[in-house]
Amino acid sequence: MERRKFLTSAALGATGAALAAPAVAQASKKIMTIVSTWPRDFPGLGVSAQRVAARITELSQGAITTEYYAAGERVGAFDSFDEVASGNSQAYIGADYYWVGKHPAFAFFTSVPFGMTVTEFNAWIKFGGGQELWDKLSGEFGIKALPCGATGTQAGGWFNKEINSADDFKGLKMRIPGLGGNVLSKLGASTVSLPGGQIYENLVSGSIDATEWVGPYNDYFMKFYEAAKYYYTGGMHEPGSDLAMGMNKAWWDSLSEWEQSVISAACYEENAAQYEEAIALNGPYLKKLVEEQGVQVRAFSDETWDAMYEAWLEVVAEVRDHSPLAAEIADDYDAKLKEYGSMMAKFEITYVNQRNRVMGLS
Structure with a gap:
């Protein structure tokens, strides 16, 4: 009886402690306005952004109330960075490589050609010093960023003709943002960066000949197949794209440690959830x-991969030359990539390749 009484009291005490922080926070209830680069209810990316916004309110038990605006509802998709840096809104959800015009090193915090997978990127951010470098970069613009989603290795893209060699990129008009776009420009393509809501109309009208987006689950709902039937898997441009919640740094710094912990927990939870959702759904949607x-699935040839890699070496050299901070980030990323990649090759990749071989998977 005494033991039962003790356990009951302990449980009540723990519950009281858990509620204490939200009760304190309720006294200074926060409104968190979030602008997104994705359209509302957009399969995959948009749904994920709405999910993490709602989760912050839920985890905080209303102490932090989020007001979510999809692309175009408060500001345009590509205006979200300035909206948050200025303090007009508290946070954006998007892909930080959209901001390479402000600083090319932002690309390393979404994905870069021939770069890290999701697993490797998360290891770098959480345990390899990546978050500290991200803070250093984004802090120069008044932003504090956290990972809040991941798509996995993205498809090479949708094309209205087959890509048999690197020469087939010459003269091609393609939507592809980030440093991946710079790589294809080196190969003779004409590249543009368009927000998600504008890609379909440009592809159907012929304003562009090709586009990359995400992967089968996300891409299925975009209906790119109505204008481009060749779908290339395993692209070099985004091997492990992570998405970001970028917050106004002054606002972030004004939060209590508990409030920061709630937001961080929601972001890390969604970072895992979106990736797992993609792994679960990409297969069924590729089949559909x-x-x-009638989509025709293709893979880039080894010769094409080699040419893209040579172009990437030129691009990353230009990024390093931009500034000491760009060089610091690029060099650290490269060093960690080689370290993680070598270990992955010995264990995860060896296992997956052998498992797939004996099971006849391709």
């Missing part, structure tokens, strides 16, 4: 694209 829409 092939069987229902």
Whole structure:
């Protein structure tokens, strides 16, 4: 009986402690306005952004109330960075490589050609010093950023013709943002960066010949197959894209440690959830694209990969030359990539390749 009484009292005490922080925070309830680079209810990316926004309110038990605006509802998709840096809104959700015009090193905090997978990127951010470098970069613009989503290795893109060699990129008009766009420009492509809501109309009208987006689950709902039937898997441009919640740094610094912990927990939870959702759904949706829409799945040739890698070496050299901070980030990223990649090759990749071989998977 005494033991039962002790356990009951302990449980009540723990509950009281858990509620204490939200009760204190309720006294200074926060409104967190979030602007997004994705359209509302957009499969995959948009749904994920809405999910993490709602989760912050839920985890904080209303102490932090989020007001979510999809692309175009408060500001345009590509205006979200300035909206938050200025303090007009508290946070944006998007892909930080959209901001390479402000500083090319932002690309390293979404994905870069021939770069890290999601697993490797998360290791770098959480345990390899990546977050500290991200803070250093984004802090120069009044932003504090956290990972809040991940898409996995993205598809090479949708094309209205087959890509048999690197020469086929010459003269091609393609939507591809970040440093991946710079790589294809080196190969002779004409590249543009368009927000998600504008890609379909440009592809159908012929304003662009090709586009990359995400992967089968996200891409299925974009209906790119109506204008481009060749779908290339395993692109070099985004091997492990992570998405960001960028917050106004002054606002972030004004939060209590508990409030910061709530936001961080929601972001890290969604960072895992979106990636797992993509792994679960990409297979079924690729099958639907092939069987229902007649999409033809292709892979880039080794020669094409080699040419893209040579172009990437030129691009990353230009990034390093931009500034000492760009060089610091690029060099640290490269060193960690080689360290993680070598270990992955010995264990995860060896296992997956051998498992797939004996099971006849391709």
